[in-house]
Amino acid sequence: MTNFENSDLQVVTTKSRADKAINSLKGLLLGIISDDVIDVKEMDELRLWAKDHYDLVHRNPFREFMLLIENTASNEIPAKEAVEDLYWLCQKYEHGSIYYDGITSDLQLLQGIFHGILADGVLNDDEIFKLHEWLSENEHLNSYYPYDEIRSLVLSIVADKIIDEEERTVLTAFMKQFVELKNTDIAAKIDRDTAEVNISGICAVDPEIIFENKTFCITGILSRGSRSELQQAIQDKGGVPVNTISRKTDYLIIGDTNNACWSYSCYGRKVEKALGLRKEGHTIVMVHEFDVFDAI
Known part of the structure; x- marks a missing residue:
């Protein structure tokens, strides 16, 4: 009889089952x-797949799979978009789940470093140079947000080895x-x-949103309304x-609860594409759904 109490065997068995489920x-x-x-019956089959594999929900990237499938109908995410997001996640996993788990872990660590540095409300020179040292040691994060930006x-701040108050x-x-911060x-x-500093991260801060003849794409799950309502308002x-x-896209609207892909591979498929296009020189403004709803 197979001894499932053996932890090594459990890990191997779970990994094997996870790989089989992904395939x-x-x-x-x-x-x-x-x-x-893509019709209703096909989406129902996806939900049944999720139900059959729900015991894997605590393993990356199954939580993201389940969230995306569960939220497709209730949040009016187009079926084609949901399927493309799911397939994108499968490819991420297939191309090296250990690598992507590591990337996610290191980016979460970077966020923790930010938290620790700001915990006392003071950013001193030693902290900045230590942050620079950590960033230099983790160049494998290159091309991932927010590593590139930070x-x-x-x-640019440490280049002259003198840190002024504006840079700080x-x-x-x-x-x-x-x-x-708690x-x-x-x-x-x-x-x-x-208060006087305007930083442009993934989502623009206090963006000027022009609607006339501008193209808008939505990603993620909206919290203030449905997609059809927002699209009609636009x-x-x-x-x-x-x-x-x-x-040709002018604005990418990011839902408040984000794309389910976000927590697994740092950001979702559309955001990844938008960042890539932006690096190529295309002007795509990424805006939070709240800013768009407020502007309407």
Whole structure:
């Protein structure tokens, strides 16, 4: 009789089952999109797949699979988009789940470093140079947000080995985007200290949103309304809502609860594509759903 109490055997068995589940899902997705038409019965089959594999929900990237499948109907995420996101996740896993788990872990560690540095509300020179040292030792994160941005910023700050107050404030403003300080007094102090600094991260800060003849694409799960409602509102304002991001896209609207892919591979498929296009020189503004709803 197989001894499932053996922890090594359990790990191997779970890994084997996870790989088999990923392959079966990938095949299912390829079959579903083979005729480029996705109907209700096919989406129901995806939900049944999720139900059959729910015991793997605590293993990357199954939590993201389950969330995406569960939220497709309730949040009006187009079926084609959901299937493409799921297939994208399968490919990420297939191309080296250990590598991507490591990337995610290191980016979470970087966020923790930001948190620790800002915990006392003071950013000193030693902390900046230590951060520079860590970034230099982790160049495998190159091309992942926010590593590229923080690396460029820190390099520009330490280049002359003299850190002025403006540079210190800008760096503080950048890092605070990724930190939720429990000490409200310190959080308020940092907000006051950086009030005059406008940092552009993934989502633009206080963006000017022009609707007339501009193209808008939505990603993730909206918390203030449905996709159809937002798309109609955009259209009423003279904008053009689309489901696919391209070089012609002017705005990518990011849902408040984010794409389910985010926690597994750092950000979702559309955001990844938008960042890539932006690096190529295309002007794509990524905006939070709240800013769009507020502008309508």
